[in-house]
Amino acid sequence: MKRRTFIQALSATTAASTGVITTACSSAAILPSRKFSPNDNIKIGAIGMGIIGFINMTEMNKVPGIEFVAAADCYEGRLTRTKEVFGNHIAITRDYREILNRSDIDAVIINTPDHWHAQMAIDAMKAGKHVHVEKPMVQRVEDGLKVLKVQQETGKVLQVGSKQFRDPSLQKAKEWIKDGAIGQLTIVESQISRNNGNGAWQYSLPTDASPQTIDWDMFLGNAPKIAFDADRFFRWRKYWDYGTGVSGDMFVHRMTGLHYALDSLGPTQVMASGGVRYWNDGREAPDVINALLEYPETANHDAFTLILKANFADGSGGGYSYRFVGSKGVIEVTWGKATLKRSKRWEPSTKDLVEGYNSVRTFSKAQQEAFVKEHEKYPKEIPAFESMDFGKPIEYKAPDANNRVAHYAHFAEVIRNGGTIYEDAAYGFRACAPTLLANESSRTGQAYRWDPINMKVL
Numbered sequence: 001m002k003r004r005t006f007i008q009a010l011s012a013t014t015a016a017s018t019g020v021i022t023t024a025c026s027s028a029a030i031l032p033s034r035k036f037s038p039n040d041n042i043k044i045g046a047i048g049m050g051i052i053g054f055i056n057m058t059e060m061n062k063v064p065g066i067e068f069v070a071a072a073d074c075y076e077g078r079l080t081r082t083k084e085v086f087g088n089h090i091a092i093t094r095d096y097r098e099i100l101n102r103s104d105i106d107a108v109i110i111n112t113p114d115h116w117h118a119q120m121a122i123d124a125m126k127a128g129k130h131v132h133v134e135k136p137m138v139q140r141v142e143d144g145l146k147v148l149k150v151q152q153e154t155g156k157v158l159q160v161g162s163k164q165f166r167d168p169s170l171q172k173a174k175e176w177i178k179d180g181a182i183g184q185l186t187i188v189e190s191q192i193s194r195n196n197g198n199g200a201w202q203y204s205l206p207t208d209a210s211p212q213t214i215d216w217d218m219f220l221g222n223a224p225k226i227a228f229d230a231d232r233f234f235r236w237r238k239y240w241d242y243g244t245g246v247s248g249d250m251f252v253h254r255m256t257g258l259h260y261a262l263d264s265l266g267p268t269q270v271m272a273s274g275g276v277r278y279w280n281d282g283r284e285a286p287d288v289i290n291a292l293l294e295y296p297e298t299a300n301h302d303a304f305t306l307i308l309k310a311n312f313a314d315g316s317g318g319g320y321s322y323r324f325v326g327s328k329g330v331i332e333v334t335w336g337k338a339t340l341k342r343s344k345r346w347e348p349s350t351k352d353l354v355e356g357y358n359s360v361r362t363f364s365k366a367q368q369e370a371f372v373k374e375h376e377k378y379p380k381e382i383p384a385f386e387s388m389d390f391g392k393p394i395e396y397k398a399p400d401a402n403n404r405v406a407h408y409a410h411f412a413e414v415i416r417n418g419g420t421i422y423e424d425a426a427y428g429f430r431a432c433a434p435t436l437l438a439n440e441s442s443r444t445g446q447a448y449r450w451d452p453i454n455m456k457v458l
Contacts, residue, residue: 041067042412045099045129047120048111049078051203052134056109056161057086059404066412070105072096074215075233077206094215096120100127107157107415110134113242115223118143125156130415132408135162135256136248136432137425141457144429148455151425159411159421160428164257166406168398169338173324173331174261176340177301182326185262185302189323190254192246193314200279200287200312201237205230231282238283245285246310247272247435250320254308255431256423257322263300266430266452267293272438273445278313287312291438308438340394429455 042065046057049071057068070091071082079092091102096112099105100123107130110120118138124131137160138144151158164170177185194200206213209230216228223241226232236242237249259266274289290309297303311318322333329342353360353375354368363371407423414421423431430452437448437457449458 036065038067041065042106042415043067043069043104045070045072045102045105045108046082046111047072047096047099047108048113048116049073049082050111052161053078053109053111054081054085056111056132056134056404056408059402060109060408061086062402062405063409063412065416066408070099070102072099074219075206075209076213077208094218097123100124100129106130107132107411109161113219113236114139114244114248115242116221118147119221121147121158122150125150125154125158128154128156130157130411132159132161132411133428135160135252135428136244136435137428138432139244139248139436141433141436144433145455148425148429157411157415157421158425158428159407159414160256160423160425160431161407162253162256162423162428162431163403163407164253165260165422166401166403167257167333167335168401169333169336169396170257170261170322172338172396172398173322173333176331176338177261177324177326181329181340181342182324182331183328185304185324185326187305187307187323187325188258189307189309189325190258190321191309191311192250192254192320193309193311193316193318195312195314195316195318199318201235201283202279202281203234205234209233238281238285240284243285244432244436245439246274246287246289246312247291247438248432250310251291251308251435251438252432254320254322255435256427258306259427259431261322261324262295264295264298264452267295267306267434267450268452269294269447269449270434270437270441271447272308272441274310274442286442289438289442291435291441293434293438336398338396338398340396426455 044060044066046053046068053073060066061068068086068090070093071079072093072095073079073082074094079094082092083090093099099108108124110117110124110131110133112120114136117133117136118140121131121133138147147158176182211228214228214233216233219233220226232239232242237245243249258264270291270293272289272291274286276283276286277288279287288311290307293306293308295301295304295306320335324331329340332339332341353372355361360368360371410422413419433455434450437450440446441448451458
């Protein structure tokens with residue numbers, strides 16, 4: 001059996017049971033057309049009402065048949081604000097376990113700092129709740145298979161909240177790559193840059209932040225026990241005890257989209273470097289980090305190198321993008337737009353052989369003549385596809401779509417009627433584990449080997 005045929009057979013066997021997205025996912029929200037009675041609603045409890053918590057619950061409320069009934073947060077001010085925004089009927093608590101103990105709640109959405117994701121997801125599924133957990137699915141690589149095991153044992157729906165694959169422009173890139181528009185894939189570059197304090201996690205601190213308004217012990221959980229620190233509570237992404245830095249915050253989005261576009265299970269090697277270059281405010285997580293990830297050849301894609309870049313002091317203004325670079329062209333993806341650029345393959349003429357940037361001109365005159373004569377024996381046939389001249393780049397502009405609503409509508413549909421979650425526990429773990437290894441690499445200076453099929457460090 002030829003190597004690539006063997007790889008195709010292996011990939012077909014493993015992909016069927018490991019949560020790979022192999023079909024296009026519509027970014028448009030397919031909302032239920034019928035109305036639901038209060039008794040038929042899927043009742044949701046929100047754990048964590050920070051920035052993403054408010055955004056998620058606002059968008060989730062747009063899905064018919066979903067009812068937001070309870071919220072938990074360690075800061076009293078956010079619980080007060082939850083009632084102000086969503087209604088006084090919302091039950092509030094500082095202890096998320098009170099939500100899990102309620103028999104009327106069907107599912108929870110976990111919007112907490114990263115160090116709580118795995119424990120809360122496991123607790124919720126064991127309590128009989130379906131789970132939507134924000135990215136990264138886990139803070140530590142060793143917790144990923146634990147979450148997956150509980151999900152399989154309980155049969156509860158678990159969806160991860162990285163919605164990158166729902167961008168229609170990324171779906172167009174997937175289509176172009178599959179059609180061979182850029183030839184053999186060699187490199188993928190993806191960057192996320194920012195240039196403001198809020199983007200660098202310098203979130204605002206309320207004037208009433210204190211041990212009286214914040215349940216500090218609940219926030220810490222299994223993290224090291226230290227004295228109250230408002231900066232660590234509200235700007236937790238800066239600290240390794242609670243967050244996962246740029247990698248877990250932003251790189252995991254890039255991985256989610258990349259794995260969708262290429263139907264990939266993930267890399268086999270990860271290395272990274274970075275540091276605090278600008279935001280010298282006591283943070284531990286780098287504000288600049290770059291990672292190199294090696295992807296092997298599979299039935300779905302060529303072997304390629306992924307380059308991930310992030311800079312939180314980018315004077316260009318920042319932004320995000322993908323560049324899929326192949327032997328025949330490149331696809332550039334930004335939010336809502338995909339651009340395909342192709343170039344003809346250069347074929348040397350006889351004149352180029354002896355006059356251009358070519359070692360032939362360094363040969364003796366007699367050897368040059370002999371070389372040209374030998375070269376002219378071979379036909380200069382160029383495959384039709386390779387000789388295509390697209391002229392101007394092809395641009396695709398995506399229609400407006402609410403990716404969050406689409407994600408939650410699908411979550412509700414699977415809870416109600418069964419089916420397959422696109423971004424399930426296996427998919428979510430495969431997207432976040434390499435980013436966590438990038439963090440380790442940036443701290444230790446080591447490269448890490450990763451088994452993307454069995455999801456473990458080698």
